Structure formats: C-alpha cells, structure tokens
Amino acid sequence: MRPRPFVNWARNQRARPRQRHRPASEVEIVDLVRAIRARGERLRVVGAGHSWSAAAVTDQHLVSLDRHARVVRVDRQNERVTVDAGVRLRALSAALDREGLALTNLGSISEQSVAGAIATGTHGTGLTHGVLATQVVALRLVTGAGDVRVVTPEDGDLLDAARVSLGCLGVVSEVTLRCRDAFDLEERAWSLPFDDACRALPELAREHEHLKAWWLPHTGRVQLFAYAPTTAPRRGTSRVSRALDGVVNQVAFRGVLGLGRALPAAIPTLSRLVGRSYFRERRRVDRSDRLFNVAMPPRHLEMEYGVPLEATPEVWRATRRLMERRRLRVNFVQEARFVAPDRCHLSPAYGRESCQLGAYMAPSADLDRYLRGFEAIALATAGRPHWGKLFYARAAELAPRYPLWERFGALRRELDPDNIFHSDFTREVLG
Ligand SMILES: Cc1cc2nc3c(=O)[nH]c(=O)nc-3n(C[C@H](O)[C@H](O)[C@H](O)COP(=O)(O)OP(=O)(O)OC[C@H]3O[C@@H](n4cnc5c(N)ncnc54)[C@H](O)[C@@H]3O)c2cc1C
Known part of the structure; x- marks a missing residue:
C-alpha cells in the first residue's frame, strides 16, 4: 500500500511518494541514501512543505528530517549555532533567545525548517542583509554517493553552491549559522x-x-x-x-x-x-x-x-x-x-x-x-x-540569468553522479 500523499501548505502541490522516510540521525540518512542509490531509485527531502513550487515534490522516496531536529550546539562567544537540518526556524529562534542570542534577519514566518529555508534562497528584508543562506558558515552534506562532506569556506565555492541548492547536491544534515546578541x-x-x-x-x-x-x-x-x-x-x-x-x-x-x-x-x-x-x-x-x-x-x-x-x-x-x-x-x-x-x-x-x-x-x-x-x-x-x-x-530561459549556472551543474554531477536527487521539477527548472 502506498503511503499517504504529500500535500504542501498552500495545497497547490500534491504527490504520491512511493515511500516516506523519517531518519533520526545522520547515520540513518547515510544508510537511506546508500540503499536508495543501490536500487537505482531517487529521493527528495521535504522540510516543512511550505514552498509553493514543486521543489520538494516526488513520486519516489520522500524524506522528512522532522525527527532530526535538535539544536546541537550554541557557541555564545563566537555567536554561532549548530542545528540538525530539520529544526524549524521558530524553535531555533526560541532556543537562541534563551541564550541571549538571535538570528540577524528573518522572513515573514518561521514555520520553515532551516535546511528547507536556505535551500530556496528564503530571505527577510534589508539591503545590508543577504538571504538567510548567507548566515550559514558551515554545513554537513550527505552526497549522492552516501558520503558525508563537511562543507566550510575552505572548500572553494562549494559552500556557496550548497547554501542555495534546492536539495540537488545532497541531503543537508547539519547547519552552522552565524547569529548575534538578542535584540x-x-x-x-x-x-x-x-x-x-x-x-x-x-x-x-x-x-x-x-x-x-x-x-x-x-x-x-x-x-x-x-x-x-x-x-x-x-x-x-x-x-x-x-x-x-x-x-x-x-x-x-x-x-x-x-x-x-x-x-x-x-x-x-x-x-x-x-x-x-x-x-x-x-x-x-x-x-x-x-x-x-x-x-x-x-x-x-x-x-x-x-x-x-x-x-x-x-x-x-x-x-x-x-x-x-x-x-x-x-x-x-x-x-x-x-x-x-x-x-x-x-x-x-x-x-x-x-x-x-x-x-x-x-x-x-x-x-x-x-x-x-x-x-x-x-x-x-x-x-x-x-x-x-x-x-x-524553465531552464533554457533561466540559465543565462545566473553567471555560475554551469559551475553549479558541474558540482551537481560531481556530488550526485547517479542523479538520485533529481525530480521532474529539478529537470525542468535546472535542466
Ligand atoms: C506563508 C508563507 C510565508 C513565506 N514567507 C517567506 C518569506 O518571508 N521570505 C521568503 O523568502 N520565503 C517565504 N516563504 C517561502 C518559504 O520560505 C520557502 O519556500 C522555504 O523553502 C520553505 O521551507 P520548508 O522547510 O517548508 O522547505 P520545503 O518547501 O519542504 O522544501 C524546499 C526545498 O528545500 C529542500 N530541502 C529541505 N530540506 C532539505 C535538506 N535537509 N537537505 C537538502 N535539501 C532540503 C527540498 O528538497 C526543497 O527543494 C513563505 C512561505 C509561506 C507558505
């Protein structure tokens, strides 16, 4: 029997995934990616399902990180917070507030997961503030080969690509964000x-x-x-x-x-x-x-x-x-x-x-x-x-608007050689 259908917040996207998964740790994510790859199948991660686009839609394996959603570490001195990728922005702000810290900028709601929000370029407002993903100082990525990559600014442009990735470079399992004194x-x-x-x-x-x-x-x-x-x-x-x-x-x-x-x-x-x-x-x-x-x-x-x-x-x-x-x-x-x-x-x-x-x-x-x-x-x-x-x-019209489009494609092929993070949506909009 097929699992329950996926419906997004706005109810304009629906899909019948072949199987749903709820890994509770990075180890479980790695095992899942390897198993799906070995079977020649594909997966998408869903955050809070708050996108209007089909970014999270799949009829294959749908992976939720709702059980992988802790605030892992708050580094008060260096104003950094490390979280499991499934944590919601609202829970993160509450945890930071208890430590006298806050995110520097936010959008209109905080229902999104951290990884889902950064993956689509979610933003607040302020000409001196980048999209939320620019607050990411490091992340952990489970690649299409089932390897764990720790991505930091030392990795050339990989961190910039992985910040806004539409879930195409791997499953983000952990994110470290810059924060500031509560205000x-x-x-x-x-x-x-x-x-x-x-x-x-x-x-x-x-x-x-x-x-x-x-x-x-x-x-x-x-x-x-x-x-x-x-x-x-x-x-x-x-x-x-x-x-x-x-x-x-x-x-x-x-x-x-x-x-x-x-x-x-x-x-x-x-x-x-x-x-x-x-x-x-x-x-x-x-x-x-x-x-x-x-x-x-x-x-x-x-x-x-x-x-x-x-x-x-x-x-x-x-x-x-x-x-x-x-x-x-x-x-x-x-x-x-x-x-x-x-x-x-x-x-x-x-x-x-x-x-x-x-x-x-x-x-x-x-x-x-x-x-x-x-x-x-x-x-x-x-x-x-x-x-x-x-x-x-669609992709042909979008590609010329992004100077690093080809470079993102090359990183995608390197990190996801078997296209396991592909979906109809990513094929149409990224090619
Ligand atoms: C009422 C409302 C208000 C909004 N306000 C704003 C706003 O103020 N500013 C703004 O910019 N946007 C806003 N949005 C849009 C929203 O922030 C984005 O669509 C965001 O991506 C949704 O986050 P999510 O956790 O629901 O992710 P989903 O929609 O579930 O997924 C989004 C993408 O992230 C990928 N993804 C999720 N988790 C992972 C992971 N662990 N690893 C790899 N990829 C992953 C998915 O595969 C998908 O491609 C709003 C949306 C709603 C419904």
Whole structure:
C-alpha cells in the first residue's frame, strides 16, 4: 500500500511518494541514501512543505528530517549555532533567545525548517542583509554517493553552491549559522500614494536597515514598514494584540477573500475597506523575531522575482498598468523587500542589490493571467525567481540569468553522479 500523499501548505502541490522516510540521525540518512542509490531509485527531502513550487515534490522516496531536529550546539562567544537540518526556524529562534542570542534577519514566518529555508534562497528584508543562506558558515552534506562532506569556506565555492541548492547536491544534515546578541526592533509603519512610494523605494531601502512595502492593488496606496534595532521599552505588541492579529488574518481577511471570490466585482471596494482599516501609522517595539514575522496569512499563492534594486519602480508601475489594461482584480497585498548581493550560485540576489517583488493572490479566475503577466514583466527586467514560489520559466530561459549556472551543474554531477536527487521539477527548472 502506498503511503499517504504529500500535500504542501498552500495545497497547490500534491504527490504520491512511493515511500516516506523519517531518519533520526545522520547515520540513518547515510544508510537511506546508500540503499536508495543501490536500487537505482531517487529521493527528495521535504522540510516543512511550505514552498509553493514543486521543489520538494516526488513520486519516489520522500524524506522528512522532522525527527532530526535538535539544536546541537550554541557557541555564545563566537555567536554561532549548530542545528540538525530539520529544526524549524521558530524553535531555533526560541532556543537562541534563551541564550541571549538571535538570528540577524528573518522572513515573514518561521514555520520553515532551516535546511528547507536556505535551500530556496528564503530571505527577510534589508539591503545590508543577504538571504538567510548567507548566515550559514558551515554545513554537513550527505552526497549522492552516501558520503558525508563537511562543507566550510575552505572548500572553494562549494559552500556557496550548497547554501542555495534546492536539495540537488545532497541531503543537508547539519547547519552552522552565524547569529548575534538578542535584540529588539522598533517598527514604524506609514503609507504613501503609489507613485510617490515607487519613486522613493530604492532610496528608502538604503536609509532603513530593514524596509518592506505592501501595495494593496485598487487602493492607490502603499504601506511602508521600517524596522530598526532599539533599546526602547516594548510597546504595542502584547500577547493579546498578537493573538488578535492572528484572528484578523485567519477570520476577517479570509472572509474578505471569500466574499471577493463570490463577487469578484467587489474586490476593489473590499480592498479599499481593508486598506483604510489596516494601512495606518503605527509604532511597535518587540523582540526581533516577533516583528520580522507576521501573523500567518490565509491560504493563497505566491510568485516572487528578484530584480535589480533600481528596477523596482519600473516593475511595480508596469504591474499596475498590467492590472488596469487587463482589468485584473487582484485580491491580495503585493510586497517589496530588499536583499544584499551574495555569491551563492543559484541565489536570486547573486552579485547585485535586489528588490524581491512578490505577486500574491488567493485563488481566483484572474490568478493565472496575473501571474503570467507579472512574470513577463519581471523576466524583462533581468528578474530571477524565488525557487520556493510559483514560476513558469524553465531552464533554457533561466540559465543565462545566473553567471555560475554551469559551475553549479558541474558540482551537481560531481556530488550526485547517479542523479538520485533529481525530480521532474529539478529537470525542468535546472535542466
Ligand atoms: C506563508 C508563507 C510565508 C513565506 N514567507 C517567506 C518569506 O518571508 N521570505 C521568503 O523568502 N520565503 C517565504 N516563504 C517561502 C518559504 O520560505 C520557502 O519556500 C522555504 O523553502 C520553505 O521551507 P520548508 O522547510 O517548508 O522547505 P520545503 O518547501 O519542504 O522544501 C524546499 C526545498 O528545500 C529542500 N530541502 C529541505 N530540506 C532539505 C535538506 N535537509 N537537505 C537538502 N535539501 C532540503 C527540498 O528538497 C526543497 O527543494 C513563505 C512561505 C509561506 C507558505
């Protein structure tokens, strides 16, 4: 009998793996890889299943590291933490906080596993902060031959390749990350008219250590959020207000989306209502991980492209023209975040300051037309997709966008000579 199907968080990816595995140690991972290789079969590792793309999908062997998820070592003096690859970001932040430490930057949620988050180039926001994978200082990799490689900066460019690897170089079994003293953040939120915000975004991104922008289509306004480390007393983020945020997202916002699905013509009016009640000036102070994260959103779909920083205004203006010209009713916030350049072969921010532009939408009749139109704009602006989100571009179109594409392919052949980490997805997008 086949094991239970795989379904991702957004429920847009489903698969029937031939077998599921839950190794609880690196030794068990090695045995598993060797056994699967000997049978000429293939495997994918799944983290928390929070990718919209088919990155973790397989009809062969699906391996979860949920039982290999301890915080192994905290090195307070050198501000380093070593974890089993399956540990979730939320558990890691909690463990670090107990030691007076924190991750330097985080994305909007912390449900992901550490290895899953780094494998797709997951990022937070801040032009001086790279994708989370750039915080990795070493990792342990079980290669396609079933050997354990300890990968450090002494291994030439292998660490950069293994940081954002889509699970194609091996099973990451352990990760050591840079961290820092625990810190609080002050969040300042304010809104600007769409055109002013577009014009100002590259400069604002340089001014603020962490800046993100939410544009709610059909409202003509953009809400800006700036985050700065602070020693001011905590305020505006009691347990009650955090719980309320969760309720608003899960109940009220879901209700609005449901109404918009039943009555698409009402989406612009509903968006203006949401904008008026949510897009306000506010200041809050809280623990860094709590402010980097937002309340879990209702189920929706996401595409995201990294474009050169200077292209930000052009891409958002073109996206607004697309919505107007094709009369698309987009029912979800669109997001802009900023990422420092890095040297990771497959990172969307390789070699350039980037703006990560998210095209988000709950399922609706206009979804496919919107995402395809947005992708065409982003591709025309030297865009590179977020590997964990939806994209339609395939290997031939993607390869020229990554200067180290061929080099990544060579490392892949070296570490996975029998293609045991291949899947339909990796064949289509990496070739
Ligand atoms: C609500 C929501 C909010 C999000 N917010 C953000 C955000 O703010 N910023 C952002 O950049 N992204 C964001 N994402 C995307 C998400 O961070 C990525 O898709 C991430 O890769 C998911 O991590 P995961 O643990 O679920 O990995 P999965 O989706 O399960 O897997 C992702 C990839 O990692 C590989 N992998 C997993 N574990 C290992 C391992 N041990 N060894 C080798 N390969 C491995 C898998 O094979 C797969 O290729 C969000 C997603 C959701 C659903």
